[in-house]
Amino acid sequence: EAGVAQSPRYKIIEKRQSVAFWCNPISGHATLYWYQQILGQGPKLLIQFQNNGVVDDSQLPKDRFSAERLKGVDSTLKIQPAKLEDSAVYLCASSLVQGPPDTQYFGPGTRLTVL
Amino acid sequence: AQSVTQLDSQVPVFEEAPVELRCNYSSSVSVYLFWYVQYPNQGLQLLLKYLSGSTLVKGINGFEAEFNKSQTSFHLRKPSVHISDTAEYFCAVSAYGGATNKLIFGTGTLLAVQP
Numbered sequence: 001e002a003g004v005a006q007s008p009r010y011k012i013i014e015k016r017q018s019v020a021f022w023c024n025p026i027s028g029h030a031t032l033y034w035y036q037q038i039l040g041q042g043p044k045l046l047i048q049f050q051n052n053g054v055v056d057d058s059q060l061p062k063d064r065f066s067a068e069r070l071k072g073v074d075s076t077l078k079i080q081p082a083k084l085e086d087s088a089v090y091l092c093a094s095s096l097v098q099g100p101p102d103t104q105y106f107g108p109g110t111r112l113t114v115l
Numbered sequence: 116a117q118s119v120t121q122l123d124s125q126v127p128v129f130e131e132a133p134v135e136l137r138c139n140y141s142s143s144v145s146v147y148l149f150w151y152v153q154y155p156n157q158g159l160q161l162l163l164k165y166l167s168g169s170t171l172v173k174g175i176n177g178f179e180a181e182f183n184k185s186q187t188s189f190h191l192r193k194p195s196v197h198i199s200d201t202a203e204y205f206c207a208v209s210a211y212g213g214a215t216n217k218l219i220f221g222t223g224t225l226l227a228v229q230p
Binding site: 042 | 119147149151156157158159160161164166205207209215216217218220221222223
């Protein structure tokens with residue numbers, strides 16, 4: 001079974017530029033998550049999708065971050081414009097169903113460096 | 116709201132020695148508890164989880180954890196570590212009966228196994 005795929009693996013941009021990350025969850029998984037992991041901290045949930053609907057985006061900085069999952073499968077997370085403090089690893093995860101305690105399976109992450 | 120505390124940012128240990136990684140949590144509701152491992156440049160992988168029932172949970176790679184409700188702890192143990200166990204370990208909780216599957220992570224403990 002293929003795992004969660006993410007691309008790119010690494011990205012370096014200048015502040016105020018825009019960037020987009022892509023995630024393809026495990027086949028059949030209805031729930032998709034985006035986490036932000038800043039160096040030295042644990043991952044923090046940015047947004048959770050159930051199929052193509054948003055379940056929780058309470059910690060997404062909506063003035064600069066956006067995410068979509070148009071067909072209920074893959075998803076894109078965008079940052080525009082980027083700030084220095086956005087430097088982090090962005091992890092995508094998926095689970096079969098929405099409710100706890102279903103196991104979340106994580107992708108390898110995208111490491112973003114904002115200069 | 117829930118929070119997770121991992122007091123030890125780094126735990127050095129010699130190969131074949133036992134190890135305990137500490138995790139304490141705070142929550143006003145019942146929680147599910149998880150331990151994830153993150154190898155360098157990889158995503159998070161589930162080690163084990165406590166949902167209900169027996170307070171001693173066994174996971175992959177010889178790890179086990181014990182849920183202690185009175186002390187609000189979920190410490191991770193392994194009787195004999197290997198060099199390959201060197202990684203970052205994250206404790207996480209999610210709310211029982213919650214509407215989402217949101218994981219709240221601790222800041223992580225780096226297990227450094229020395230020969």
